[in-house]
Amino acid sequence: MLNGNIIAITSGKGGVGKSTVAVNLALSLADLGKKVALIDLDIYGYSIPKILNIESKPKTMNNKIIPVGHENITVMSMGFLLKGNEPVVWRGPMIGKMVGHFFDEVIWGKQDFVILDLPPGTGDMALDLHQKLPQCQEIIVTTPHPNAVHVAERTGIMAKQTNHTILGVIENMSYFTPDGMEKYFIFGQGGGKKLATNLGTDVLASIPLASPQENGEPSVLITDEPELKNIYQSLAKDLINKLTPETIQ
Numbered sequence: 001m002l003n004g005n006i007i008a009i010t011s012g013k014g015g016v017g018k019s020t021v022a023v024n025l026a027l028s029l030a031d032l033g034k035k036v037a038l039i040d041l042d043i044y045g046y047s048i049p050k051i052l053n054i055e056s057k058p059k060t061m062n063n064k065i066i067p068v069g070h071e072n073i074t075v076m077s078m079g080f081l082l083k084g085n086e087p088v089v090w091r092g093p094m095i096g097k098m099v100g101h102f103f104d105e106v107i108w109g110k111q112d113f114v115i116l117d118l119p120p121g122t123g124d125m126a127l128d129l130h131q132k133l134p135q136c137q138e139i140i141v142t143t144p145h146p147n148a149v150h151v152a153e154r155t156g157i158m159a160k161q162t163n164h165t166i167l168g169v170i171e172n173m174s175y176f177t178p179d180g181m182e183k184y185f186i187f188g189q190g191g192g193k194k195l196a197t198n199l200g201t202d203v204l205a206s207i208p209l210a211s212p213q214e215n216g217e218p219s220v221l222i223t224d225e226p227e228l229k230n231i232y233q234s235l236a237k238d239l240i241n242k243l244t245p246e247t248i249q
């Protein structure tokens, strides 16, 4: 059974950095000494094993699944249960069943925080989650781009309609600072703030666009970027302070 503060990382559109935020937040909370589980619920679009470069697979004990330990967090993903880069070709009800297994058939142990990486949007999974985990709280990730903000607002409205608390908004890809130069607001400015205001919540963090490394991939993990690490550490501290022991489920 899941326990601890359960926080779903959601977004309206895909590609805004939801999984990246989920991973970095989980690692940062763990760096602060918290016990953290990270569950990749993006069943069709799972990406956490790749982001964290995890090759190991979960083991089983007495018909229960033992999640994968990585650095100082515990991780579960659909990607662990498939060979290679197989697609998941299931209809909605099967997805609901799998999510149930992730919650009930995995030996989670005692956790302080459970970070859920949801698929983007307001589909079956989001609805399922509202029913299965009414105590779950949400963080909505958007870029500052007006289209991303517009779609993210619907995710927030759904959270409210189903009585999930919105902890706040994270604006990802907020700006880019070329070496020694000023900030450029590539996707516009103020999108995260607008979303937060419309939903009656706050912007918890604004995260810059990372520069590409030599291999062309942006360096998006706190383990590689000190500036990013500072931003996420302060976000993790704020969340720990906000979610006082009284609210720990």
Ligand SMILES: Nc1ncnc2c1ncn2[C@@H]1O[C@H](COP(=O)(O)OP(=O)(O)OP(=O)(O)O)[C@@H](O)[C@H]1O
Binding pocket: 011, 013, 014, 015, 016, 017, 018, 019, 020, 021, 042, 045, 047, 119, 120, 172, 173, 207, 208, 209, 210, 211, 218, 220
């Ligand atoms: N701040 C950032 N700077 C640069 N690149 C980023 C940043 N955040 C995320 N990315 C990159 O953007 C891409 C999409 O990120 P990610 O997979 O986290 O998005 P997502 O919202 O979870 O997408 P989906 O829901 O479609 O899986 C990845 O290649 C990731 O490395």
